[in-house]
Amino acid sequence: MSDIAQKISDFIVDNLLLGRTVDIVGTSSFLEAGIIDSTGVLELVQFLEETWSFSVKDEEMVPENLDSLARLVAFVNKKLAG
Amino acid sequence: MQIECFLEESARRTPDKAALVCGGTRWTYAAIDAEANRLAHALMARGVARGDRVAVCLENTPEAVFSIFGVLKAGAALVLVNPTTKSEKLGALLGDSTACALVIADRKLESVGGAPSRSDHLRTIIIVGEPQRLPTGSLTRDIAPEVFTWKELVGTGDAAPVAERAGDGDLACLLYTSGSTGRPKGVMHTHRSLATATGSIAEYLGSAPDDVVLSVLPLSFGYGLSQLLPTFLAGGTLVLERSFAFPQVTLQRMAGQRCTGFAMVPTIATILLQNDLTKFDLSSLRYLTNAGAGIAPELLKQLRQRLPWVRIFPMYGQTECIRVTFLPPEEVDRNPTSVGRGMPNQEMWIVDEEGRRLPPGNTGELVVRGAHLMRGYWNLPEATAQKLRPGPVPGEKVLFTGDLFRLDQDGWFYFVSRKDDIIKTRGEKVSPREVEILLCKLDGVLAAAVIGIPDALLGQAVKAFIVRKPGAELDEKAVLRHCARHLEDFAVPKKVEFLEELPKTANAKIDRQALLERSEPA
Numbered sequence: 001m002s003d004i005a006q007k008i009s010d011f012i013v014d015n016l017l018l019g020r021t022v023d024i025v026g027t028s029s030f031l032e033a034g035i036i037d038s039t040g041v042l043e044l045v046q047f048l049e050e051t052w053s054f055s056v057k058d059e060e061m062v063p064e065n066l067d068s069l070a071r072l073v074a075f076v077n078k079k080l081a082g
Numbered sequence: 083m084q085i086e087c088f089l090e091e092s093a094r095r096t097p098d099k100a101a102l103v104c105g106g107t108r109w110t111y112a113a114i115d116a117e118a119n120r121l122a123h124a125l126m127a128r129g130v131a132r133g134d135r136v137a138v139c140l141e142n143t144p145e146a147v148f149s150i151f152g153v154l155k156a157g158a159a160l161v162l163v164n165p166t167t168k169s170e171k172l173g174a175l176l177g178d179s180t181a182c183a184l185v186i187a188d189r190k191l192e193s194v195g196g197a198p199s200r201s202d203h204l205r206t207i208i209i210v211g212e213p214q215r216l217p218t219g220s221l222t223r224d225i226a227p228e229v230f231t232w233k234e235l236v237g238t239g240d241a242a243p244v245a246e247r248a249g250d251g252d253l254a255c256l257l258y259t260s261g262s263t264g265r266p267k268g269v270m271h272t273h274r275s276l277a278t279a280t281g282s283i284a285e286y287l288g289s290a291p292d293d294v295v296l297s298v299l300p301l302s303f304g305y306g307l308s309q310l311l312p313t314f315l316a317g318g319t320l321v322l323e324r325s326f327a328f329p330q331v332t333l334q335r336m337a338g339q340r341c342t343g344f345a346m347v348p349t350i351a352t353i354l355l356q357n358d359l360t361k362f363d364l365s366s367l368r369y370l371t372n373a374g375a376g377i378a379p380e381l382l383k384q385l386r387q388r389l390p391w392v393r394i395f396p397m398y399g400q401t402e403c404i405r406v407t408f409l410p411p412e413e414v415d416r417n418p419t420s421v422g423r424g425m426p427n428q429e430m431w432i433v434d435e436e437g438r439r440l441p442p443g444n445t446g447e448l449v450v451r452g453a454h455l456m457r458g459y460w461n462l463p464e465a466t467a468q469k470l471r472p473g474p475v476p477g478e479k480v481l482f483t484g485d486l487f488r489l490d491q492d493g494w495f496y497f498v499s500r501k502d503d504i505i506k507t508r509g510e511k512v513s514p515r516e517v518e519i520l521l522c523k524l525d526g527v528l529a530a531a532v533i534g535i536p537d538a539l540l541g542q543a544v545k546a547f548i549v550r551k552p553g554a555e556l557d558e559k560a561v562l563r564h565c566a567r568h569l570e571d572f573a574v575p576k577k578v579e580f581l582e583e584l585p586k587t588a589n590a591k592i593d594r595q596a597l598l599e600r601s602e603p604a
Binding site for chain 2: 014017018019031032033034036038039040059061062063067
């Protein structure tokens with residue numbers, strides 16, 4: 001797992017899953033799997049912004065960027081590439 | 083009128099009209115009516131009879147809507163369970179309601195493990211999802227309850243109308259709500275009480291066949307259910323979303339479906355206003371409603387500025403009677419702190435500690451009268467007697483809400499506070515006692531206290547104070563993990579603080595005020 005994937009995965013395990021056992025890598029939709037809700041998304045976005053020092057725009061807060069680990073990693077890479 | 087008639091009448095008038103839009107799929111009134119009939123026949127074939135309880139634990143999906151009407155068509159009462167309810171509590175609710183059947187999502191059934199099998203009354207489990215994901219372990223087909231997929235039990239069944247029905251005095255649903263004792267209470271609504279509330283809501287909102295109502299609120303929540311029922315009564319369209327997790331998606335849906343109405347709790351309003359609303363064509367939006375918790379005047383002001391053509395209805399209600407008041411939209415600018423006056427078909431007044439009616443200008447407990455009141459709490463006669471007390475007509479009961487209101491000289495009501503210490507977070511009720519009892523079961527916890535602290539997004543955030551046993555190594559994560567395993571998502575504390583001892587009042591009770599004063603807003 002890449003460093004970015006590991007950091008995001010750790011955050012989800014520690015802050016959103018809170019001990020529930022879920023296969024984060026294999027989950028295709030965090031929303032459908034009940035891993036994130038409206039406040040969970042806000043916490044996740046805040047974590048991304050603080051960890052990688054970029055800001056997430058309103059229109060970027062969509063499932064295509066945030067709803068699975070693979071999508072999150074791709075999104076962070078895209079943001080870091082500017 | 084029975085609740086299922088809302089669907090049937092609209093299906094008769096406009097069979098091909100879109101009743102429900104969910105995910106990418108549209109369902110007509112005729113299709114929903116047929117699917118609900120199939121479920122009703124399937125349940126009856128499994129022995130479900132008039133007056134039985136059937137639990138439904140589903141996210142906002144088409145099957146949740148089919149189940150609500152299908153269960154009622156079978157003459158049974160719904161037990162609507164929040165889909166984030168965990169194993170232990172689901173088992174307790176099934177046991178308390180003695181539900182004989184359960185409709186649940188496949189993913190959820192795996193996560194709850196053997197909870198449903200702990201209820202002796204449960205005979206049938208219907209799983210919504212893909213057949214290849216049938217559960218294994220304790221819930222196999224060779225033990226009671228029998229497990230079926232929706233497809234195999236309902237899929238090809240009889241779509242003809244069901245002949246035998248419940249009467250309008252029969253129970254339509256049990257809505258479980260948090261009580262100050264920590265034990266969830268099943269609020270009993272009859273077809274008549276629910277239909278009365280629905281009719282009143284539809285009247286003041288002006289519900290009409292051209293309504294397109296967007297709801298992100300769970301159908302297990304009274305306020306979520308009261309999006310579905312008035313819409314189906316009026317023959318409109320309900321656009322049902324699973325959550326408000328991605329506001330941009332919800333806003334796109336609102337614009338794309340030309341939605342006319344949207345239901346908010348204050349947390350949703352706050353998040354909504356964090357988005358640039360000008361990027362979406364919301365010109366079709368006719369009204370916004372707010373309930374669950376009071377909305378701040380500042381939020382109302384911002385909504386009015388940014389959506390000036392939209393009528394806003396701040397409202398107040400409780401599960402025990404669904405809805406009580408609404409503030410007419412034309413009063414919102416003038417009187418933004420009021421929750422308005424009583425909705426149609428009911429009366430309300432305030433009383434002092436002795437139950438004497440108070441004139442305008444005073445603050446007292448709100449009392450509500452009308453046919454929309456619950457029948458009581460399921461199996462809890464004492465709690466019922468405390469809440470439903472004798473009214474003006476012999477034999478009549480009125481609802482003592484437990485909420486303090488101020489009534490001004492012009493007849494407007496203002497919410498002041500609750501009389502108990504129930505926490506309102508994201509519009510949902512959390513019993514501090516329930517969380518405290520749970521915390522005390524965790525190894526290493528000597529004592530625990532839970533309060534609601536002010537929070538800009540959530541209204542109140544749940545905060546736990548814990549005194550560790552000597553030598554116990556317990557950290558915040560362990561506490562939160564324990565809570566997340568057992569509590570609905572909204573009830574899990576946002577903050578944990580460890581103390582040497584809990585502050586006590588002069589009569590040795592936990593001093594919640596002192597705990598509140600030492601807490602910074604979350």
